[in-house]
Amino acid sequence: MLKAFVDANVIVSVLNKEYPLFTYSSRVLSSGSLKGVELYTSPLCLAIGFYFATKKSGKQMAKQKLALIYEHLSIAKIDKAAVNKALLNPKVQDVEDGFQYYAAVEAGCKCIVTENLDDFYFAEIPVLSSEQFLKTYIFK
Template identity: 30%
Template sequence: MNVFVDTNVIIDLLAKREPFYHESLKLFSLADSNQIELTVSALSLVNTHYILNDVMKLKDARSIIGKFKVLVESHALNDKVVDLALNDLNFKDFEDGIQYYTALESNANSIITRNLKDFKHSKIPVMSPKEFLAKRKTES
C-alpha cells in the first residue's frame, strides 16, 4: 500500500505539534515497521525544513529531515505536476494541487492530510491520519 502524506502531517510529526503528534507518530511508525509505504513530495521536504528552521537551529532541522527521509520515498517535483496543478482550478491553493498531482504521479492509493476540504475533488481516497488509522484497524 502506497500512501501519500501531505506536508501538514509531516510537520505534525517532526515539530511534535499537539494535538496531532501522536496520530502522525502512529502513521509513520507503520512505515518504520514496513507495514505501509509512505510517499511525500520533494516540495514537502523543502517546506518542512523551512518551518522547522523557524523553531530550531539549521543544523538540527537538517538532521531531523535527513533521519525522516529513511521512512518515506520522496517523489520529484516535475513540469508535468506543476502544469497540472496550475491548470486545475479545483485547487484554490497551488501547493495543494502540487501535492495532489504528485500523489497521482506516485501511484498512491490514498492521501493523508488534515486539510480534507482542500482535496474534495480527489479521484483517490483522502483521509486524516486518525481516519486512516481507524480504517486500517478495522481491516486488520
C-alpha cells in the same frame, strides 16, 4: 502494497512534536516501516517541514530531524506533468496543493494523509487525517 502520500502538515507535526496531533502523525510515519506500506511525500513537503522545524529547533537540528524522517519516505516527483495538470485543472485553486496531489497520483498513491482535508476538495482519491488513515489502513 498500500502507497500513501504524506502531506507537509503531518511532517511538521512530527518534526515539532505538536500535540495532540503528534500521537497520530508519528504513528503514520512509523507505519512506513511496515510490510506492505510505502509512504510518499514530495521535496516541497520536506522543504515546508524544514522551514517550520527551523522556527522551533534551529537549522542544524531541523536538518537532523528531517534526515531521520526522510529515511521512512519515498519521494513523489513534482514533474512537468504534475505541474501541468494542477495548472489546467479549474478546480485547483491553490497550486501547491495541486502539485502535491498530482505528484501523489503519478506515484500511484491510493490516498493522501493530511490534517487539512479541505485543501484537497478536488481529489479523486481518498483524503484522510492521520487518525483516519491509521484506523482505515493500519489498525483495521
